[in-house]
Amino acid sequence: MLILSRSDVERLLDPDALREAIARAMADLSAGRVSMPLRIAAIVAERDGLLAAMPAFLPSANALTTKLVSLFPRNTDRPTHQAVIVAFDPDNGSPAALMDGEAITAARTAAGSALATDLLARKEAAVLAVIGTGVQARAHLRALARVRAFREVRVAGRDAAKAAALGKEARAWLGGATIRTMTSYAQAIAGADVVAATTHSPDPVVRREWLAPGSHVNSVGYNTAGREIDGATIRDALLVVESRAGTLAPPPTGSNDIALAIAEGLVTATHVHAELGELVSGTRPGRTDAAQITLYKSVGVAVQDAAAAALILAAARRDGVGREVEL
16 A cells, blocks of 8 residues: 655645546546545544545546545644545445545645636736635645635634744745735625635624625635525525535534525525536536626535545656555
């Protein structure tokens, strides 16, 4: 079995190739060309944590993988998401590789948001607001800047010092863009063309009244105690998800943001406009109006991990990266 560390994974991942692989995987998912059961999890109630299993078979990438991912939102001394991914040989079921899943989760989630942004945001989008200061905020800053030429990037988080530190890092990544650290979520979002919500907040960090006409929102936060996006935004937005079945399922799979909006009578399940893969394949339209608000609500799907793992494993074998061990 090939062992790939986090540094191996980070070195081997090409962000543009990853975004393209995610696009193919999402199209395959929407077309019914994959095997992907809903996520299951063991709950660690006393820590508000969980350990989830996410298997998938993605034939087009010759990828048979499973991810084991823990979500412990109270963590302060280490990431809230930690994961490993095991790749199996789809011809005989033998374990082929064990790789760090934390870097993959961050990169593939941000790649999905970048894909959604490319498909849904206005072409002239120039102002990006990133809400949150953790791993996903960093990954989104890097990924979204590859699909739009932002002239201004705003960062906001509940910890002002962390927001300032992330803003300082972003200046090194984003070249000529103006980087601004904002004192509130409302201030960061006001007038922004693209919003990336990357928090574990149980209270909305994106509210409808803060959003400008024509804005696009990516939301990747997952919290069964509350929601990252308010119900009015869900109601008024053209809503795109990875998988209708997954997003509308109960925890630990589905979106609490959407479930609460449904429970409040603001929308029904039919409010989901499209799956991301349907936009990729052109079977459903995206934005139809420059003033329309669009929302990509991500809950994470295993075929994205499979697509990323297949890329990494192929690159590792090509470049001789990793360490072979006998189990």
